[in-house]
Amino acid sequence: xxxxxxxxxxxxxxxxxxxxxxxxxxxxxxxxxxxxxxxxxxxxxxxxxxxxxxxxxxxxxxxxxxxxxxxxxxxxxxxxxxxxxxxxxxxxxxxxxxxxxxxxxxxxxxxxxxx
Amino acid sequence: xxxxxxxxxxxxxxxxxxxxxxxxxxxxxxxxxxxxxxxxxxxxxxxxxxxxxxxxxxxxxxxxxxxxxxxxxxxxxxxxxxxxxxxxxxxxxxxxxxxxxxxxxxxxxxxxxx
Numbered sequence: 001x002x003x004x005x006x007x008x009x010x011x012x013x014x015x016x017x018x019x020x021x022x023x024x025x026x027x028x029x030x031x032x033x034x035x036x037x038x039x040x041x042x043x044x045x046x047x048x049x050x051x052x053x054x055x056x057x058x059x060x061x062x063x064x065x066x067x068x069x070x071x072x073x074x075x076x077x078x079x080x081x082x083x084x085x086x087x088x089x090x091x092x093x094x095x096x097x098x099x100x101x102x103x104x105x106x107x108x109x110x111x112x113x114x115x
Numbered sequence: 116x117x118x119x120x121x122x123x124x125x126x127x128x129x130x131x132x133x134x135x136x137x138x139x140x141x142x143x144x145x146x147x148x149x150x151x152x153x154x155x156x157x158x159x160x161x162x163x164x165x166x167x168x169x170x171x172x173x174x175x176x177x178x179x180x181x182x183x184x185x186x187x188x189x190x191x192x193x194x195x196x197x198x199x200x201x202x203x204x205x206x207x208x209x210x211x212x213x214x215x216x217x218x219x220x221x222x223x224x225x226x227x228x229x
Contacts, residue, residue, distance in 0.1 A: 043159065048215050056216065095215075104161065
């Protein structure tokens with residue numbers, strides 16, 4: 001499969017617990033993005049990596065959120081002390097270097113439900 | 116701040132009719148405008164995009180127009196088919212600029228009635 005893979009597809013967690021999601025981008029894509037999508041809304045930008053460097057972060061990314069891409073390949077998004085408002089679909093996307101926001105390929109997302 | 120407004124939020128058309136979805140952006144630096152189709156429970160998929168150096172782009176039954184002066188861009192789908200039913204998102208970004216994010220609209224639920 002040459003697409004963007006995300007794991008898990010679904011996650012149900014109790015409020016206050018920590019969760020971690022994984023994204024495997026298309027192998028030749030240097031750029032990786034995390035977005036959050038709530039019901040009835042468009043995706044909202046969270047953060048952007050170029051290789052292993054995190055170059056841009058949204059104000060939406062509070063100090064409970066952290067993202068890494070240690071070797072410039074897969075990325076993880078961790079949410080600490082989850083709140084009900086964190087319930088959403090978390091989407092990962094990747095694009096080739098040199099294309100800016102062009103050529104995004106999205107993964108199928110991880111749906112988080114905080115109970 | 117950066118904002119993309121999208122209208123209408125829902126659109127119902129008869130099979131074979133045309134559908135038009137409109138978006139307005141606020142950031143003058145935006146020069147790249149993609150459209151995504153998202154079927155229920157699936158990932159957003161790019162269906163067409165336009166850069167600000169052109170005013171119109173067409174791909175079979177789908178076309179996008181851009182009015183940079185008015186900061187408006189629109190998606191036109193002709194001869195709609197039931198499989199066109201989905202949520203459509205517009206987005207705006209700065210191709211080649213310092214930022215690499217896309218700002219998305221709130222989506223339009225298109226229902227094509229057979």
